[in-house]
Amino acid sequence: MAAPVVYLDHAASTPLRPEAAEAMIEVLGSDYGNPSGAHRLARASRRLIDDARDTLAAGLGCSPGEIVFCAGGTEADNLAVFGVAAATGGTVVCSAVEHHAVLHPVEHMGGRIVAVDRLGRLDLEALADALDETVCLVSVMLANNETGVVQPLEEIAALMAELAPRAVLHTDAVQAFPWLDVASMAVPAQLISVAAHKFGGPKGVGALAVRAGTPLEPQVLGGGQERGLRSGTHNTPGIVAMGVAAGATVAERPATVERVGALRDRLADGIHAAVPDVVETGVDTPGQHRVGAQGGHCVGRPEAGRVDRSGKVAGSAHLCFPGVESEALLFVLEQSGIMASAASSCASGAQDPSHVLAAMGYDRALAGSSLRLSLGHASTDADVDHALAVVPDAVAHLRAAGS
Ligand SMILES: Cc1ncc(COP(=O)(O)O)c(C=O)c1O
Numbered sequence: 001m002a003a004p005v006v007y008l009d010h011a012a013s014t015p016l017r018p019e020a021a022e023a024m025i026e027v028l029g030s031d032y033g034n035p036s037g038a039h040r041l042a043r044a045s046r047r048l049i050d051d052a053r054d055t056l057a058a059g060l061g062c063s064p065g066e067i068v069f070c071a072g073g074t075e076a077d078n079l080a081v082f083g084v085a086a087a088t089g090g091t092v093v094c095s096a097v098e099h100h101a102v103l104h105p106v107e108h109m110g111g112r113i114v115a116v117d118r119l120g121r122l123d124l125e126a127l128a129d130a131l132d133e134t135v136c137l138v139s140v141m142l143a144n145n146e147t148g149v150v151q152p153l154e155e156i157a158a159l160m161a162e163l164a165p166r167a168v169l170h171t172d173a174v175q176a177f178p179w180l181d182v183a184s185m186a187v188p189a190q191l192i193s194v195a196a197h198k199f200g201g202p203k204g205v206g207a208l209a210v211r212a213g214t215p216l217e218p219q220v221l222g223g224g225q226e227r228g229l230r231s232g233t234h235n236t237p238g239i240v241a242m243g244v245a246a247g248a249t250v251a252e253r254p255a256t257v258e259r260v261g262a263l264r265d266r267l268a269d270g271i272h273a274a275v276p277d278v279v280e281t282g283v284d285t286p287g288q289h290r291v292g293a294q295g296g297h298c299v300g301r302p303e304a305g306r307v308d309r310s311g312k313v314a315g316s317a318h319l320c321f322p323g324v325e326s327e328a329l330l331f332v333l334e335q336s337g338i339m340a341s342a343a344s345s346c347a348s349g350a351q352d353p354s355h356v357l358a359a360m361g362y363d364r365a366l367a368g369s370s371l372r373l374s375l376g377h378a379s380t381d382a383d384v385d386h387a388l389a390v391v392p393d394a395v396a397h398l399r400a401a402g403s
Pocket residue numbers: 011012071072073074075077099101141143144145172174175195196197204205206344345
């Protein structure tokens with residue numbers, strides 16, 4: 001009999017919230033009018049979309065008229081980078097740890113990539129060097145999809161005001177929305193990306209918040225929906241479900257962060273206690289001894305409760321196990337019912353070396369030993385119990401076998 005599924009891959013995608021699924025099914029059945037039309041059924045669909053717009057706008061701290069619905073986080077990020085570059089003709093800049101949905105468009109435009117420190121936080125001196133009068137856009141994610149590390153948007157915006165006054169700040173809040181009060185933390189950003197499937201909504205739907213006055217050229221032309229910024233018939237069921245999921249996420253967020261943060265700490269502390277020489281990414285643990293070339297990372301066995309994870313989102317436990325290969329570990333974990341990943345999920349499913357860990361100074365071997373256990377609104381105590389029963393043994397077994 002197959003082992004029960006313990007899902008620890010919420011950073012890749014979350015289970016659909018039941019209330020979002022219900023709303024979606026209802027719309028699929030009865031609200032089939034085209035929201036751009038004029039008759040009664042069309043107007044009913046448009047009202048549903050406007051309700052979702054209101055809910056999402058409240059969650060992002062913008063006005064409903066600033067929301068641009070689109071087909072997910074990747075499209076929102078592409079629209080931000082290409083759209084501002086097309087509108088201004090300036091230079092685009094991003095951090096070295098951005099999701100490929102930002103990094104590849106910035107590289108495509110010949111933009112500048114800014115280094116991070118060993119904890120994965122943007123190097124503000126390197127940012128200052130990258131800024132000048134030609135810069136039109138700086139894109140820095142609010143929380144990282146591999147490490148969960150949160151970036152200091154206020155400080156970034158302050159530097160931009162001084163050194164690149166015409167640049168707009170874009171933040172990819174795709175991973176942040178389940179955990180952080182994006183409405184207040186993204187105030188310095190003119191553009192904010194989100195994707196529904198990271199917070200209990202369906203895949204293939206997302207939004208870019210575009211504050212009034214932000215220069216942005218549409219990248220998808222056609223019927224002129226979304227104030228001309230994103231043409232195409234609205235995905236009414238997806239947008240409605242995203243609105244429901246966003247409302248539930250925001251309402252439950254403080255309780256979820258507290259509950260899941262405690263689960264994550266128990267999981268990560270338990271692994272530290274049971275496994276020698278664990279390197280936990282994105283955290284500083286004074287007093288721990290250090291790994292030569294990777295200096296400064298947490299290794300050894302810190303006391304439970306001593307690791308400061310306040311710079312990361314509550315659902316993220318990202319650990320490296322020197323001497324173990326991620327792919328082998330993931331295979332063994334899956335045999336025991338644990339669904340996890342090493343770095344971000346990519347199209348091929350292959351474990352490419354992580355550009356995020358490389359930017360943080362991890363060598364290839366250490367980066368290749370990473371495990372991302374990401375919890376979410378659906379995670380339980382039993383999930384953590386199961387992971388703690390399986391992960392230490394799996395690591396010990398692979399180390400003994402030479403991975
Ligand atoms: C930080 C971040 N940005 C963008 C995306 C892309 O979003 P989507 O899967 O909706 O295209 C992801 C998905 O993993 C992500 O984690």
